[in-house]
Amino acid sequence: MSEPHEWDEAQWRGLVGQVRAGRSLLPERWPGGARCAVALSFDSDHETNELRDGGTSIARLGWGEYGARRGIPRIKQVLDRFDVKASFFVPAVAALLHPEEQRMLAQEGHEIGLHGWIHERNTQVPPEVERELMLRSADTLEKITGTRPVGMRTPSWDYSQVTLKIARELGLLYDSSLFNDDDPFEILDAGEPTGIVELPVEWIRDDAVYFMMNRFGAQRPYTPPADVLDIFRREFDGARAEGGLFLLTMHPHITGYRSRIFILEALLEHITATGDCWVATHAEIARYCAEEAGLKGPK
Numbered sequence: 001m002s003e004p005h006e007w008d009e010a011q012w013r014g015l016v017g018q019v020r021a022g023r024s025l026l027p028e029r030w031p032g033g034a035r036c037a038v039a040l041s042f043d044s045d046h047e048t049n050e051l052r053d054g055g056t057s058i059a060r061l062g063w064g065e066y067g068a069r070r071g072i073p074r075i076k077q078v079l080d081r082f083d084v085k086a087s088f089f090v091p092a093v094a095a096l097l098h099p100e101e102q103r104m105l106a107q108e109g110h111e112i113g114l115h116g117w118i119h120e121r122n123t124q125v126p127p128e129v130e131r132e133l134m135l136r137s138a139d140t141l142e143k144i145t146g147t148r149p150v151g152m153r154t155p156s157w158d159y160s161q162v163t164l165k166i167a168r169e170l171g172l173l174y175d176s177s178l179f180n181d182d183d184p185f186e187i188l189d190a191g192e193p194t195g196i197v198e199l200p201v202e203w204i205r206d207d208a209v210y211f212m213m214n215r216f217g218a219q220r221p222y223t224p225p226a227d228v229l230d231i232f233r234r235e236f237d238g239a240r241a242e243g244g245l246f247l248l249t250m251h252p253h254i255t256g257y258r259s260r261i262f263i264l265e266a267l268l269e270h271i272t273a274t275g276d277c278w279v280a281t282h283a284e285i286a287r288y289c290a291e292e293a294g295l296k297g298p299k
Contacts, residue, residue: 021180034278048119071256089115092137111281114152174286
């Protein structure tokens with residue numbers, strides 16, 4: 001295999017051009033004259049964080065159960081208090097382990113989105129396996145909740161060379177795994193418009209990077225929760241100032257603790273106090289952006 005400095009222009013342009021941001025789908029106005037849109041998401045990985053690497057640690061499996069046992073109820077309590085709906089991205093194995101959780105959330109108007117089979121990394125499985133797992137995951141979530149998912153978030157935001165093609169085959173309305181922008185855009189597949197809405201993510205707006213640790217290594221990141229709240233609040237304030245999208249990713253097994261749940265609570269207090277923001281599920285926001293832009297769906 002040649003070294004990167006030996007690649008010809010066709011090779012490096014081909015790599016860069018596989019999955020790109022197309023036209024902006026930021027609408028001229030949000031529903032009801034809202035200043036900005038707010039998309040709250042929770043990746044309910046639960047036990048699959050350990051299972052996806054072939055891990056057998058009883059302690060780490062228990063940590064995953066904590067997310068379902070204590071994290072989800074605390075998150076739901078905050079969402080109920082502010083009467084807002086959110087999107088929960090759930091690996092199919094986690095949904096099978098906790099089916100009542102998914103049914104309860106779906107029945108109450110929250111969205112359940114695709115998040116892989118066992119939180120596998122897409123770039124580490126063969127293309128035909130990735131396809132089979134994504135299709136099986138969609139079938140599983142539909143069977144549990146009664147509603148077929150219309151959007152996905154790849155596990156660990158890991159995109160393979162065939163991920164987008166599988167999403168197109170599934171006819172998904174949107175994806176929420178890419179980093180190309182702050183605001184919604186149409187995804188390009190090798191330069192071709194796909195009709196799929198991208199709701200971009202960022203590690204800055206993800207709780208995991210501030211609190212995760214490796215118990216057997218030297219990795220001990222720990223940002224004080226008040227500082228994480230400040231970062232999230234500044235990201236929201238920036239989105240509101242620009243009239244854009246504020247999308248936040250949190251995890252029940254990370255934010256669901258007594259000393260951290262206030263981050264979500266205080267952030268929602270700040271957001272709702274403005275009185276001019278639209279808090280909606282990812283599907284609702286993607287559908288609105290698609291309709292405003294005249295998108296006809298995946299091509």
